[in-house]
Amino acid sequence: MTTKVDPRVKRTKRMFEHALLDLMDEKEYKKITVLEIAKRSTLNRATFYLHYFDKDDLLEQILDEALYDLQESVKVKEVEYKYDSDNPHPIFIRLFEKMTERYKFYHTMLVRENNPYFTEYVRKILKNFVEDGTAYMDRDNVQYNVPHDISIAYITSAYLGVIIWWLKNDLPYPPKYMAVQLTRMSTVGPFVDNPYLHS
Amino acid sequence: MTTKVDPRVKRTKRMFEHALLDLMDEKEYKKITVLEIAKRSTLNRATFYLHYFDKDDLLEQILDEALYDLQESVKVKEVEYKYDSDNPHPIFIRLFEKMTERYKFYHTMLVRENNPYFTEYVRKILKNFVEDGTAYMDRDNVQYNVPHDISIAYITSAYLGVIIWWLKNDLPYPPKYMAVQLTRMSTVGPFVDNPYLHS
DNA sequence: TACTTAATAGACACTGTGTCTCTATCTCTT
């Protein structure tokens, strides 16, 4: 059941979405008014309220679309994959590629605006990925040094933080390279020969 | 040179600060108005503008005070300290203790409001701490697997993220325990016997 | 006590919000 949407509605919503994203490149989200969005979209302010409760509602709809798109492009497909610290999972690489493609958007939401709704969802995606990785470990009866909830929060936050750092610094390394470094950090750690293991 | 401040001014500012923190326990920051702050403080709205440009200015002054306090309590004093993965640095423990003492405040700013100004400053404090730790390493001519900027961002984000997770989950572990776990994670990693090192 | 500074009370113009009504225009179906 695909409910048919009036083409005028589609067009109108698209125009409001573009207008807001456009304005967000120029100024802080909180300083943007509904009147400005209407002007930029060449539509009427009253029309805005036919589609959205308020400015936040419009932004949320934009974010939901983007998150759906990200979620989809990161869905686990049946891939041949051998776990190895220097061979990151292909979906992890895809995540960095997606962010490179839509760099401006991700930079705005995760870095400049630091949008909590968007950021938390990206964190959730990363958490699932990290949990899948450790589940893989558990099959081998690995012993942990640190409570599981802490190590999950640790690795997830590290991934998210480095991604934000990477966006903030204008993508200083390519996608695959980033995926390798993060996979390394969370498996063998930062050292070639860990000095803490010689005790 | 300590410029004398009129006791009425001190009192007034204290009252506005308390009023805002009080209101922030009850509702979202962005939904709080200057009139509400004035009413809650039992002061006049015009008086508010004698001391602050706007609501954000008041919040920033509150945050600056708290950050100064945190910075001070985490200043490196000459302490006898032996580096060891299970013996966290005393200032690191003090950080968790400080947050336990002022739990409500840190929870509001770092978790509920997710205030970027405050969060970034706490990140900066953690980054300094992490950099001091790795400088310690460099003296021993340790070889790195991963670019230095990435591993700094990785560990700093992990620390910050776990602290926020810990606050969000109502302090499930005591300060010293947390300091040990994070130190362990960033040195020997989460595993008792790292499976990735047997290749 | 006299002088100085701070707080109060109320009024003001201004901006932005969300709603409503009337009219014009577009679209979907038959």
Next chain:
DNA sequence: AAGAGATAGAGACACAGTGTCTATTAAGTA
């Protein structure tokens, strides 16, 4: 191609919140 139904535009409205200003009262200073 026509007509019913839905969407968009234009303008007006009450309302809430902001930031400023002035005249008056109260409190601190020396």
